[in-house]
Amino acid sequence: MATERVAKATGVRLFWATMWARAYPRMVGTFRERSWLFFETLLPVLAVSGYVFIYRAIQAPPAYTGFAVLGGAMTAFWLNVLWSMASQLYWDKDQGNLEIYVLAPGPLMAVLLGMAVGGMVMTGTRAAAILVICSWLFDVSYQVAQPLWLVAAFVLTMAALYGMGMLFASVFLVSGREAWHLSNLLQEPIYLVSGFYFPVKALGFWVATFASIIPLTLGLDAMRQLIFAGDSGLGFLPVPVELAVQLVLAVVFITAAYFALAKLEQIGREQGRLIERRR
Amino acid sequence: MSETPAIFTQNLGRVYKLRGPKKKGDPKTIVALTDINLTVARGELFGLLGPNGAGKTTLIKILTTLLLPTTGTARVLGWDVVHQAQEIRRRISMVSGGETSGYGLLTVEENLWMFARFYGLDSTIARQRIGEMLEVVGLADRRRSKISDLSTGLRQKMNFIRGFITDPDVVFLDEPTLGLDVTAARQVREFVREWMQAHPDRTVLLTTHYMAEADELCDRLAIIDKGRLLALDTPTHLKQRLRREAVFTLRVAPLGRRPLRREDMLEAVPGVRQVTVAEQDGATEIKLILDSEDALAGVLDHIHRRGSGLIALEKREPTLEDVFIDLVGRGLDVDTSVRAEEGD
Amino acid sequence: MALARRVFDAPRVRRHDGLRSFLVAAWLGWQIESNWADPFLFAVYTIARPLASVLILVVMYAVITDSAFGQPIFPYIYLGNALYILVGQVITGVSWAVIDDREHYRVAKYLHTAPIDGYAYLFGRGVARLLIGTISVLIVIAFGMVLFRLPIRLDTVDWPLFLFSTALGVAALAGLGAIMGAWTMTMARHFWSVGEAVAGALYLFSGAIFPLDLLPAWLRPLGFALPVTYWLEAARRALLGPQAHGFPTLAGLTNAQLLGILAAFAVVLLVSSRLFYGRALHAAKERGLIDIETGY
Numbered sequence: 001m002a003t004e005r006v007a008k009a010t011g012v013r014l015f016w017a018t019m020w021a022r023a024y025p026r027m028v029g030t031f032r033e034r035s036w037l038f039f040e041t042l043l044p045v046l047a048v049s050g051y052v053f054i055y056r057a058i059q060a061p062p063a064y065t066g067f068a069v070l071g072g073a074m075t076a077f078w079l080n081v082l083w084s085m086a087s088q089l090y091w092d093k094d095q096g097n098l099e100i101y102v103l104a105p106g107p108l109m110a111v112l113l114g115m116a117v118g119g120m121v122m123t124g125t126r127a128a129a130i131l132v133i134c135s136w137l138f139d140v141s142y143q144v145a146q147p148l149w150l151v152a153a154f155v156l157t158m159a160a161l162y163g164m165g166m167l168f169a170s171v172f173l174v175s176g177r178e179a180w181h182l183s184n185l186l187q188e189p190i191y192l193v194s195g196f197y198f199p200v201k202a203l204g205f206w207v208a209t210f211a212s213i214i215p216l217t218l219g220l221d222a223m224r225q226l227i228f229a230g231d232s233g234l235g236f237l238p239v240p241v242e243l244a245v246q247l248v249l250a251v252v253f254i255t256a257a258y259f260a261l262a263k264l265e266q267i268g269r270e271q272g273r274l275i276e277r278r279r
Numbered sequence: 280m281s282e283t284p285a286i287f288t289q290n291l292g293r294v295y296k297l298r299g300p301k302k303k304g305d306p307k308t309i310v311a312l313t314d315i316n317l318t319v320a321r322g323e324l325f326g327l328l329g330p331n332g333a334g335k336t337t338l339i340k341i342l343t344t345l346l347l348p349t350t351g352t353a354r355v356l357g358w359d360v361v362h363q364a365q366e367i368r369r370r371i372s373m374v375s376g377g378e379t380s381g382y383g384l385l386t387v388e389e390n391l392w393m394f395a396r397f398y399g400l401d402s403t404i405a406r407q408r409i410g411e412m413l414e415v416v417g418l419a420d421r422r423r424s425k426i427s428d429l430s431t432g433l434r435q436k437m438n439f440i441r442g443f444i445t446d447p448d449v450v451f452l453d454e455p456t457l458g459l460d461v462t463a464a465r466q467v468r469e470f471v472r473e474w475m476q477a478h479p480d481r482t483v484l485l486t487t488h489y490m491a492e493a494d495e496l497c498d499r500l501a502i503i504d505k506g507r508l509l510a511l512d513t514p515t516h517l518k519q520r521l522r523r524e525a526v527f528t529l530r531v532a533p534l535g536r537r538p539l540r541r542e543d544m545l546e547a548v549p550g551v552r553q554v555t556v557a558e559q560d561g562a563t564e565i566k567l568i569l570d571s572e573d574a575l576a577g578v579l580d581h582i583h584r585r586g587s588g589l590i591a592l593e594k595r596e597p598t599l600e601d602v603f604i605d606l607v608g609r610g611l612d613v614d615t616s617v618r619a620e621e622g623d
Numbered sequence: 624m625a626l627a628r629r630v631f632d633a634p635r636v637r638r639h640d641g642l643r644s645f646l647v648a649a650w651l652g653w654q655i656e657s658n659w660a661d662p663f664l665f666a667v668y669t670i671a672r673p674l675a676s677v678l679i680l681v682v683m684y685a686v687i688t689d690s691a692f693g694q695p696i697f698p699y700i701y702l703g704n705a706l707y708i709l710v711g712q713v714i715t716g717v718s719w720a721v722i723d724d725r726e727h728y729r730v731a732k733y734l735h736t737a738p739i740d741g742y743a744y745l746f747g748r749g750v751a752r753l754l755i756g757t758i759s760v761l762i763v764i765a766f767g768m769v770l771f772r773l774p775i776r777l778d779t780v781d782w783p784l785f786l787f788s789t790a791l792g793v794a795a796l797a798g799l800g801a802i803m804g805a806w807t808m809t810m811a812r813h814f815w816s817v818g819e820a821v822a823g824a825l826y827l828f829s830g831a832i833f834p835l836d837l838l839p840a841w842l843r844p845l846g847f848a849l850p851v852t853y854w855l856e857a858a859r860r861a862l863l864g865p866q867a868h869g870f871p872t873l874a875g876l877t878n879a880q881l882l883g884i885l886a887a888f889a890v891v892l893l894v895s896s897r898l899f900y901g902r903a904l905h906a907a908k909e910r911g912l913i914d915i916e917t918g919y
Contacts, residue, residue, distance in 0.1 A: 006408070006446040008369065009399035021396030024389070025382045032384045032425075043820050050827045054680060057696060057833035060687040094727065096380035100441075103343055104397035105369040111397075185668055188675035197679055202686045269347040272295055272340075383915075427915060 010105075018106030019114040026084070026118025030125060040076065040126045041133070048072030048134050051197045064198070066140045066228050071196035073131040074220055077161060078190065080123040082183040085115055085165030086172050090179040093274070098173075102274055108261050112169050116162035142227050149239060150226045156246035157219025163253030164215060170261040174273045190214055199224065199234040208236050215249050218242040283357035285449050285482035286319035286342060290351035292506075293337050311337040312506045315351070319499075321448075322479050324471070326497030327486040328603065334506040335486035336375075339453050342484070343373045356448060369398075371449045374442035376435065376457030383427030387418065387437050390426055391444060398445040405444070412440045416470065432463050439467060443474060452485040456492060468496055490599040500599070502606055509606045514599060521597035521605060524552065525572045529565040530591040531582050533558070538585075548581050550574025553604045562590055568597075568605050644739040648747025652720070656751040673759040674766060677704045680832060681771065692771045695866055699859065701773060703831040705763040706858055709756045710825065710851055713793055715818030716752025717745050717800025721807040725914060732914040735904075742900045745804045746797055753793065764862075775862050784878055785861035791885040792854030798892030799850075805896070805903035809912055825849055830856070834870040850888035857881045 009017055051068040092098040101111050134140070144150055172179040193211040194200065200208045200221050211217045222242040225235040236242070268274040293312040297305075312334045319325045327335045340346040341353055344364035352359065358366040381390040388409055395405035413419040416436055426434055435458065442450055452471070456464035471483060487493050493500055494514050502510045502517075510517060534556065538544050545554050545565070553568040569575060572594075579589060680700055688694065725731035735741065767773040803817045810817070826832070828842065829851035835843050846852050852873070859867040860878065868874060873881070907913050 006400060006404060008445070009401070010369070014399040017396040017399055017402075021393045024393060025385050028389070029384050039820055043823050046824045046827045050832060051683070053827070053833045053837050054683060054700065055687065057700075057837055058684055058687045060683075064687070096375075097382075099345055099373075099375075100380055100394060101397070102345055103368055103371070103373055104394065105365065105399065106397035181668055185671060188672045188679070192675040192679045192682070198683050198686050202682055266347075269345065272346050274345050 008105075014106055015110040018104075018110035019117065021106070022111045022114025023118035023121070024114075026115065026122045030122050041129045044072055044075060044126075044130045045133050045137075047075075048130065049137065052134075052138050063228055063234075065138050066142070067199065067224055067234075068197045069131065069134040069138065069140050070224060070227065071191075071198075071220060072134060073127045074216055075191065075196055076123050076127040076130060077120075077158070078194075078196075078216055079187070080119045081161055081165035081168070082186055084119050084122075085112075085162065086168035087179040087183045088115055089169050089173050098274060102265065102268075108170075108265065109166075109258055112166040112257065112261070115169070116165060119165075120158055120162060144227055146226060149243075150223060153219060153222040153226060153239070153243055153246070156243055156250060157215050157223070159250035160215035160246045160253060161219070163250050163257060166257035167253050167260055170257050170264050173261070173264050174268045174271070190216075193217070195220065199236070201234060201236045212245060213249075215246060215253075218245055222246075283321075284318045284354075285321045285323065286317060286325070286353075286355055286484060287357075288315050288317045288338075288342075288351065288353040291315040291317075291338070291341065291348050291353050292350035293334075293341060293346065294349045310506055312341075312348075315503075315506075315508050317501060317508065317511070319482060319484060321482055322475075323498045324475050324483045324485065324496055326493040326500040327484065327503055328488065328490070328493045328500055328599070329486075329503035330488055330607075333503045335503060336453055337506075338503070339373065339451050339484070339486060343371060343451050344368060370447060371451065372442040372445055372447040373451040373453065374439050374455055376452075376454035376459075380438060381426045381434065384425060386423050386425055387413070387429070388422040390437065391441055394441050395444050400445060408444050409440070412444055416440060416466065432459055435459060436463065436467075439470075443470075447481070449482045449484065452483060454486055454488070456487070456489065464492075468492060471496060490603070494599050502603060504607045510602070517599065517602045518597045521568065521601055524597075524605075525567075525569040525575070526595055526597045526601050527565075527567045527569065527575065528593045528595060529567065529578070529582075529589065531563050531565065531589055532587045533561065534563040534565075534582070534585055534587050545578065545581055548574065548577045550577060553601075553608065555604055563587070566601070566604070568601055640738060641740040641743040644741070644743040645747040647739075648720075648744040649750040650747075652716070652748040652751035653754075655723075656755060669755055669759050670762055673705070673708045673763050676708075677701060677763050677767070680704055695870075697771070698767075698773050698775075698863055698866060699834070699870065700832050701767050701771065702764070702859055702862060703855055705760055705767065706855055707822075707826060707829075707831045707851075708759050708763065709753070709789075709793065710796055710829075710831075711819055711822035712752040712756030712759070713749060713796040714800040714803055714822050716749030716756075717797055718804035718807055718818040720745055720748035721804045729914070735908075735913050741904065742801060742897055745801050745900075749797060749800060774866055779864055781861040781864075781878075784882075785858055788854055788857035788861065788882060788885055791882065791889050792850060792858075794889040795850035795854070795885065795892045798889065798896040801896035802892070802899050805900040808903050808907040809910065825851055828852075830872060835872045836870075850885060850892070853881050853884050853888070857885065 008014075048069055048071075051072065052065050055064045055068060089098055092101065101108060135142075172182075191197065193203065193207060194214045194217040195203065195208070195211070196216070200211060200217055203211070208217070218237070219242075221236045222239045225239050237245075265274070291312060292310075292314060295309045295311055297307055297309055315334075315338060327338065329335050337346065341348050341360060342355055344360050344367050347361055352361075354360065355367045356370055358364075360367060382393075385393065388406070391409045391412075392402070392405050395409065396402065400408070410419070410422070413422050416439070418433065418436055418440070421429065421433060426437065429437065439455060442452070455471070456467050459467065471485070475481065475483060485493075485496065497514060499511065499513050500517060501508055510520075512520075537556075541547055545551060545556070550570045551567065551574055552570060555566045557564045557566075567578065569578070582589065684690075684692075684697060684700065688697075691697070721731075724734060734744065764773070764775070768775055799821070800818055803821055807817050828835075828838070828846045829849050830846055831851070835846040835852070838846065853876075856867075856873045856876075857878065860881075876884075
């Protein structure tokens with residue numbers, strides 16, 4: 001048996017190693033377990049189709065088809081944040097992995113970030129598949145006038161969204177099965193107030209403003225304005241304003257997650273919630 | 280720094296608040312640990328022996344920074360478990376027996392690699408060490424199996440390796456052989472022993488409720504029951520405590536029902552300190568700790584009066600089990616976790 | 624616990640594995656579904672999700688039609704969506720128990736070694752969700768009547784048609800749920816429950832939120848092959864009266880014909896689910912999947 005000491009990274013290198021180690025299962029999961037093709041692509045495509053047909057039934061202008069398709073693709077990210085970020089630590093606790101995460105010197109923030117990065121890669125494939133299939137099925141045409149702005153809108157939305165997911169995850173660290181139900185609760189109501197299937201402007205200024213705390217609200221609105229340039233009159237706020245808000249949200253959520261994680265780990269240790277298994 | 284003990288606790292205690300619906304009069308808290316004072320030197324293989332619910336796991340969770348104590352202090356390698364958790368985490372690892380953690384979709388190698396990275400091991404070195412360790416424990420041929428395809432025993436073995444790959448200074452093994460078959464349990468014990476021999480400056484804290492395991496492995500032992508430390512010494516010294524007393528195993532014809540009145544019980548015979556009785560193969564086996572051999576005549580007379588008769592009698596060396604029975608008043612197979620107190 | 628005692632001790636149920644399994648599972652399902660949080664959160668959960676999903680459609684409708692809630696298509700969409708809640712709840716209620724027992728409570732191996740009828744057990748586990756779903760449906764419909772003036776008058780509702788068609792519809796859906804549950808026994812855990820997933824998929828083809836005629840002609844037969852299509856039509860007719868006849872898809876069928884078709888679906892699905900359950904259980908045992916734990 002080898003007796004020499006093994007070098008261990010610390011600081012930024014440990015953070016980096018931990019992050020990619022946690023992202024790894026997410027990324028390989030895409031290839032190992034193929035049933036997601038059915039669950040996470042075909043089913044959302046069917047759901048989006050439902051909304052498209054409703055628009056057709058009430059004779060909506062064709063642009064709305066594109067709105068619904070884009071919103072439908074972005075639901076993949078919201079579901080990923082709810083189920084694979086927010087409530088993931090609860091599953092991990094259940095499987096006995098959480099103890100090992102907490103016990104390891106790799107920062108929990110890096111574990112969360114790894115989950116986020118893995119989740120984004122994993123979900124990106126699903127969202128792209130939904131977008132491509134639905135666009136082809138319903139003959140959606142896109143007019144991207146400012147591609148760089150679009151990239152910025154997407155990146156900032158992802159940063160803010162997964163920052164929020166990290167904050168949720170840290171809160172759920174001390175919760176039990178409630179996490180699962182809260183994730184359930186945050187599905188349809190958020191589809192509604194964030195305007196996943198219609199321009200959020202339709203909900204009125206105050207509701208839309210309130211809903212802007214969910215990064216996908218303004219993110220989707222900005223992307224719709226940038227992708228369907230001809231229908232920009234349906235946007236809630238000017239794109240630069242929306243992106244600035246996204247940037248602020250990203251910073252706030254990630255910072256809040258950092259502090260919440262430290263605080264809640266402390267509470268978890270005090271109350272014995274990191275080690276409990278409630279079934 | 281080398282003077283610093285691996286583990287040090289002072290008046291350590293932990294009380295859990297009980298959650299869930301309660302009726303009036305139901306206990307609100309449960310005391311898991313009370314006034315634990317312990318010093319484990321570096322290089323020791325230290326055992327915590329106690330029945331289920333004695334507080335062994337709570338103590339391990341506190342020492343591994345997963346749980347905060349409610350009273351007292353605890354230090355690992357000189358670092359405080361409450362305020363310096365991160366320093367401790369770099370230097371320790373923990374393996375719980377019966378554990379099935381890990382991601383079912385990942386292979387054995389991938390799971391171990393992932394955990395090694397959480398400790399900051401270089402990717403290549405991690406893979407190399409994983410390969411070596413898998414070889415040592417005989418799991419090399421399953422390195423590319425998804426862990427969802429592994430048997431419970433193999434999954435446990437994988438988790439066991441996880442605890443050693445990261446080159447820890449202190450390893451906490453919580454019932455490491457729980458649920459393993461005899462061969463696998465022996466392999467685990469051999470591994471621990473060899474690892475300690477190869478790394479004389481490292482420390483292992485092991486909890487178990489298997490007496491033989493504790494006797495075989497540990498340099499020193501603490502006996503813990505109902506959250507309290509009852510004794511702390513080397514296995515030899517612990518057993519020597521009973522040297523002056525007489526320890527016997529008697530095999531008698533079935534004794535029948537336990538008498539209702541205390542004065543009719545075997546325990547009431549003058550000179551009898553502790554008794555355990557077990558029915559075995561149509562006979563009754565009695566383990567006795569007597570103040571002196573003189574008390575034996577009274578015991579035999581008692582057995583005779585209850586209509587039984589002696590089949591075999593053996594005077595033997597005290598075992599750890601006898602020590603435990605002498606200290607606690609009962610065998611190890613009794614769950615003592617229900618110990619609740621009013622108020623919080 | 625008093626309920627539990629009555630269920631466990633009732634002498635007549637001791638003789639029937641099926642009934643005993645069903646009753647105990649129903650009790651268990653209710654404990655699980657109703658005990659997880661305080662009543663406030665429970666109410667939010669039961670009300671908020673269904674209301675939000677119908678309000679998405681209401682807003683879409685309002686944006687395009689300038690809030691013309693008096694058009695016949697509006698009650699068609701609203702009621703279809705409201706009643707559809709039961710579809711998800713029944714299918715999920717029956718099938719999710721497989722994942723929950725296997726991966727969360729980890730009792731699958733004990734259930735499968737106990738002298739219970741696993742098939743009846745699944746139906747029992749679905750009862751709680753059926754009750755919760757029913758409450759949601761009633762709330763959503765009441766909400767629509769008050770806020771959007773849905774043209775439902777309680778004194779003109781054809782109650783026998785409504786209740787009978789719903790009973791047959793629920794039986795057919797439970798059969799479908801059992802098939803999904805059986806299928807789940809051989810599958811990994813996903814955050815999607817199979818029940819919700821299948822309910823989501825059928826949403827498109829059952830004329831729940833838009834008349835089937837809008838679908839491409841080659842997809843319509845799928846809608847006609849689903850029991851939900853007929854149940855929704857019968858329930859709409861019962862609740863809305865003549866207003867429900869504004870859409871031609873199933874106008875050629877009488878109420879009795881609708882009920883007959885539904886009854887046939889219920890029988891076929893219940894029988895085939897029993898057979899499918901047996902096969903899936905065998906496959907799960909053969910492949911060692913009864914108590915597998917997945918996750919990534």
